[in-house]
Amino acid sequence: MRISYLLPTVLMLGATTAPALAISCKDDITTIERRLDSSGAAKVTGKEPANGATSSNSSMALDKAPEGKPSDPGAKPTAGGITEARKLLDTAKTQDKAGDEKACQDTITQVKEKAGALP
Numbered sequence: 001m002r003i004s005y006l007l008p009t010v011l012m013l014g015a016t017t018a019p020a021l022a023i024s025c026k027d028d029i030t031t032i033e034r035r036l037d038s039s040g041a042a043k044v045t046g047k048e049p050a051n052g053a054t055s056s057n058s059s060m061a062l063d064k065a066p067e068g069k070p071s072d073p074g075a076k077p078t079a080g081g082i083t084e085a086r087k088l089l090d091t092a093k094t095q096d097k098a099g100d101e102k103a104c105q106d107t108i109t110q111v112k113e114k115a116g117a118l119p
Contacts, residue, residue: 025096025104029089032111036086040118045079077116085115 035041088111095104 025101028108029092035118041082043119044077045082075117077118081114081116085111
């Protein structure tokens with residue numbers, strides 16, 4: 001008799017405790033594109049981004065790149081790293097369009113590592 005009361009309770013708890021929603025690869029791609037088109041990236045590469053924009057279109061964006069160095073010296077951005085990050089981002093876009101979320105997320109991780117801590 002007790003099992004008959006316990007089972008519906010367990011099922012209700014399982015239905016109401018859904019896992020947290022993860023950020024989709026498409027959202028990550030959009031965010032990283034803005035970072036690679038930022039004034040910080042332009043400062044590292046020494047040239048304007050391909051589309052000419054240097055704004056993140058965010059109300060929280062800074063007017064200019066902050067001075068100083070990243071707290072992790074291994075995350076120092078380089079012009080070559082940003083170029084590689086852009087190429088990997090194209091790969092991530094292709095993976096996202098193909099619906100391969102796992103591969104896309106893995107590529108996004110590589111993009112972040114290559115780009116480094118942009119100013």
